[in-house]
Structure formats: C-alpha cells, structure tokens
Amino acid sequence: MKAWTLSVLCGLVCVMGLGAVGCGEESQPSAQREDSLRETSEDPHEDTAQCPPAPCEEGQERCASEDEYLEACLPDENGCLQWQDNLRCGYKAGLQCEYIDGVPGCPNECVNANPNFAGRMVITSQEQLDSSLNIYCTEQIDGDLIIHETEVTSLEQMKFLKKIHGNLIIIGNTALNDLTGLRRLEYIGGELIIEDNKALTTLDGFDALVQVGNGHSEGGLFRDEGLETGTDGIYIRNNPALISLSGLPLLDELGGRLEINNNLALRLIDGLNALTSIQRELTITLNPNLQELDGFGSLNSVGSTIDITKNNTLEDITGFGSLGAFQSTLKIEFNDELLSITGFGALQDASDATIEIERNPKLADISGFASLQSVRILKLEDSQVEDLHALEQLRHIKALLTFSQNPALVNVDGLYGLVEIGQSLQITNHDELCDTDINALLAHLLNTIGPFRTQLGGNKTCF
DSSP: OOOOOOHHHHHHHHTTTOOOOSSSSOOOOOHHHHHHHHHHSSSSOOOOSOOOOOOOOTOOOOOOHHHHEEETSSSTTTTSSSOOOTSOOOOOEEEEEEEOOOOOOOTTTTTTSSEEEEOEEEOOOHHHHHHHHHTTOEEEEEEEEEEEEEEOOGGGGGGTOOOEESSEEEEEEOOOOOOOTTTOOOOOEEEEEOOOOOOOOOOOOTTOOEOOOOOOOOOTGGGGGTTOOOSSSSEEEEOTTTOOOOOTOOOOSSSEEEEEOOTTOOOOOOOTTTOOOOOSSSEEEOOOOEEEEOOOOTOOOESSSSEEEEOTTTEEEOOOOOOOOOEEEEEEEETTOOOOOOOOTOOEEEEEEEEEEEOOOOBBBOOGGTTTTTTEEEEHHHHOOOBBBGTTOOOOEEEEEEEEETTTTTTTTTGGTTOOEESEEEEEOOOOOOOOHHHHHHHHHHTOOOOOEEEEEEEBBBO
C-alpha cells in the first residue's frame, strides 16, 4: 500500500465529521506526518494535495473519491486497518457516506446482518430508510418492495439491493427525483411500477437491472394496499416531470408488458437498447410532449400488440431496428405531428400480423417498412404519403390491404410486386390518385394472382 493513502484515511475521518483524529495508532503533528509520508511514498510525485492536512480540524469535511476509498481500505500488515471507534469504511458522495462491499480488510457494519428480507418491505419515510440497518444491509427481498405516497428524497440507503423476487412499486412520491440508490438491482421477479411521482425527472439508477418479470404473475397483488397492478412488466405512468427514458441500459428480458403512458414532460425515448424481448404488449400512448422514439435498438421479439398512439408532438419513429418478425398488431395512430416512420427497418415477416397506420395527418415517410415482405392486414389511412415505393418488397397480403383518405397519394406503383392477396384490396377516397392508375394495377394483379375482392371509389377521375 502506498504510504500516501494514510493521508486519505484522515480525509475519511473528516468526512464522517468525527473531529480531530489522527491517521495512525498514535497521532503525530501534521508537519511530522507529512514529512514521513514524503519520505516513504513509493512515488515522490504522488499528488497528495487533494487530501486535507492531518490531523483533521474539527468539523472539516471533504469528498473522497472511490479510488481513494479503495486504496485507503486495503488491509495493513496485520490484516485490517485500525479504525477509530465507530468510524466506518466509506467515502463521501454528496452528503451521504458510501459503503463499498467486498473490499478485504474493511470494517463492514453489515457483517452480522441478514442480507435476505422475508416478505413485503414497505417504505414510509426517509427517516425509516436512513435509520434502519436492516433495510440498509438488504441484498435480496423475497417479496415486494413498496414505496408509496411518501416524501422520500433518496433511495441511497438501498444501494446494496440486488434482487426483488416480487414487485417493485414506486407510486405517489412527492420528492423523489432519481432512482440512483437502486444501481445494484439486477432482478425484479414481478412488476416494476413507477407512477405519479411528481419530482422524478429520470430513470437513471437502474444501471444493473437485467430482467423484469418471469411471465407468471397474475397481478392484483396490492388491492389490500389500495394499489392495482396488472401482469408482470414495467409500467411508467403519470410522472409529470420525467423528461427522458434513457435509463435501463442492461435490461435484456421483460417477462410481461411495457407501458409508457401519460408522462407529460417526456420528450425522448432513446434507451432500452439492450432489451431483446417483451413477452406481452408494448404501449406508448398519451405522452403529449414526446418528440422522438429512438430506442429499442436490440428488440427482436414482442409477444403481443405494439401500440404507439396519441402522442401529440411525436415527429419521428426511428427505433425498433432489429425487429425482423412480428405476429401481432402494430398500431401507429392519432399522432398529430408524426412526419416519418423510418424505424422497423429489419421487419420482413408479419404474415400473422396487422399493421394499422391511421389518423397521422402529417405522416409523409413510411420508408421504415421497406423490407416488409409479408403481412396479414395492412392499413394506411389519413396520411400525407405520396407514393408506395416503400412497399416495393411486399409480396404477400394474407388477408386485407387497405388505403383510404390519403389526400397526397398519387402513385401506387409500389404494389406491382404483390403475388398474393388473400381476401381484399381496398383503395378509396384519394383526391389525387387517378382511377386509371388503380385500374392498371388491378389488371396486372388479376393477371398475376387471380381473383380477389376489391373495394374502390372516391378516387380522382382521370382520362
């Protein structure tokens, strides 16, 4: 161990606010100790200016870094460091003393505590969090963790928590603005519900979370608490200050649904890029200030509906670049400012899926579907799309193909590659699309495919 780290120990004493205490077994005058450090340092140029002079002055505080902490806490020649009474092994982060587990030789106040909490843990106040060694030392909760209608400001005291086998419910907290205290949490067996938290601005803090849900929860577990839950999944709802969904960098599996609904300040969804599968629905609705949807870069499986509706300022959907096959319902509807869908670029097989792109009155670019080859039902209604060249790879319509009320549509040449229409083709109510162009397409398809039902009308009459 480099001798200069003893000076760091003095800094740690000051961090804890324990007054004038020396850094060894016997206190030395500051100048004498500094001379000793200078003589014994392995690196005479080692910067010790960051450490306060020892002994510490009463009331002096400083912020020691984690690197300083780790160096200071290496065991001495006797196997452990000699700390003053009730001095903890830690470094200061803001006003909070941090404890790093797993460092040999460091005193650990959790050494005799049970890391497993049986049953449901309910947090009611910051005072409860700060004063409970039982909560502080918990690494695993066998049941649920509920933080409901509190004035809690920080979850830092839960920083050792790694697994919750039940549900994590964070609802109705007025002062909680981040979740960084949960940075070691790896697994949630049931639901993650983050709802009605007035001050929460970010989901940063779930740095280690890999899996949420196991696909077996029946929901409704909290009716006795006045809370309602659904099935396994993540629910992010009604958080008025939440700006960005850039957290959850390691989340890989979601054994349920994902709902991102009615978050008034949410502007960007650019996270969740490690997420590969969602077992059930994905719903992104009623986020009035959401402008860009650019996440879900690794998502390759969604078990049920994808619903992107009523996000009034959403302009671009650029994510979902790895979703190669999808067999449920994709709804992109009632997004008043949506201009382009350039995501979904890998989607080829939707042979059992319904894709509904409706009531997006400014939508002009659907190039994200340029790889689509097969779909059961495809509907494009009330958009500003001018042509269907984005659908040139489309070959198989298993049931229904519908275009209606697209006032800028002038060209349907992108449909000449079709080799199957299972039931019906509908092209109706287009102010600029000539009926002669539609008739030419129909003649080609009838010759190629054979008979199918058609519904036409309300298109431009041309000669």
